[in-house]
Amino acid sequence: MPEQPSNQPPADRSDRSSGSDRSSRSTSGDRHRRLRPSGGYRQLRSFQVATLVYDGTVDFCERFVDRASRTRDQMVQAARSGRQNIAEGSRAAATTSQTELRLVNVARASLDELLLDYEDFLRQRKLRAWAKNDREALEVRAMGRALDQSDLSDHSDPAVHWKLYSRWLEHPSPEIVANTLICLIHQTNYLLDQQVSALERDFVQDGGYSEQLAAARIEHRRKQNEAGQPAPAPHCPLCKKPMALRTARKGKQAGSQFWGCSGFPECKGTRPLDG
Ligand SMILES: [Zn+2]
Numbered sequence: 170m171p172e173q174p175s176n177q178p179p180a181d182r183s184d185r186s187s188g189s190d191r192s193s194r195s196t197s198g199d200r201h202r203r204l205r206p207s208g209g210y211r212q213l214r215s216f217q218v219a220t221l222v223y224d225g226t227v228d229f230c231e232r233f234v235d236r237a238s239r240t241r242d243q244m245v246q247a248a249r250s251g252r253q254n255i256a257e258g259s260r261a262a263a264t265t266s267q268t269e270l271r272l273v274n275v276a277r278a279s280l281d282e283l284l285l286d287y288e289d290f291l292r293q294r295k296l297r298a299w300a301k302n303d304r305e306a307l308e309v310r311a312m313g314r315a316l317d318q319s320d321l322s323d324h325s326d327p328a329v330h331w332k333l334y335s336r337w338l339e340h341p342s343p344e345i346v347a348n349t350l351i352c353l354i355h356q357t358n359y360l361l362d363q364q365v366s367a368l369e370r371d372f373v374q375d376g377g378y379s380e381q382l383a384a385a386r387i388e389h390r391r392k393q394n395e396a397g398q399p400a401p402a403p404h405c406p407l408c409k410k411p412m413a414l415r416t417a418r419k420g421k422q423a424g425s426q427f428w429g430c431s432g433f434p435e436c437k438g439t440r441p442l443d444g
Contacts, residue, residue, distance in 0.1 A: 210259035215360035407438035
């Protein structure tokens, strides 16, 4: 079992839609989002297929794996970790691309483990594992390809997505269900590998989040200087101590700024702001 990130939320039920985590974010999260937009993981194809793998695994274990077996828990947890880390990674994109990359890699590792469990299941029971180009494998893959080319919003609903695969996933033969899930895990892994290469490309082109933040800060400072930011603090004409920016509280200059001696009230030295 790969290590779970420690800040993982307890369950995925806390966010009802891809948009809801947007509004509940803190102010600093909003600042991050402007630099690196994210969210909408429910529209991610990898998340959708991983959800199918998770639901399929829960159902598979329920029907075909001994309740007392440790493998059963491990399979369900690996499937869940795959799905959860894809969602978490997508949300983390708002803050750092390093975190996003790490979470996507955790998802990938979890699904690799699950893949081995299904391969073990078939081998240990002397069941047939589909070869890459067996007719059945090609049929399952063709469904995935058809979905890739269709409108993504159509199958962001897991129940609708499940129905498209139910003839395989609900089949009475564990051999067919396990092989179908193996195909779906390969599909998810392929999609995750594409996400990882895209992330790495972005990272090289635009720098990580901290580089983007530093660039934004430098740009902000440059603009301030152009707008005529005050020069460094001068020294007091009376005692030579550094001076501080003050605001006049009374008199006809009230509200305007001037340099006051940092030795005030002992020293009453002042300078006009633009002097
Ligand atoms: Zn002074």
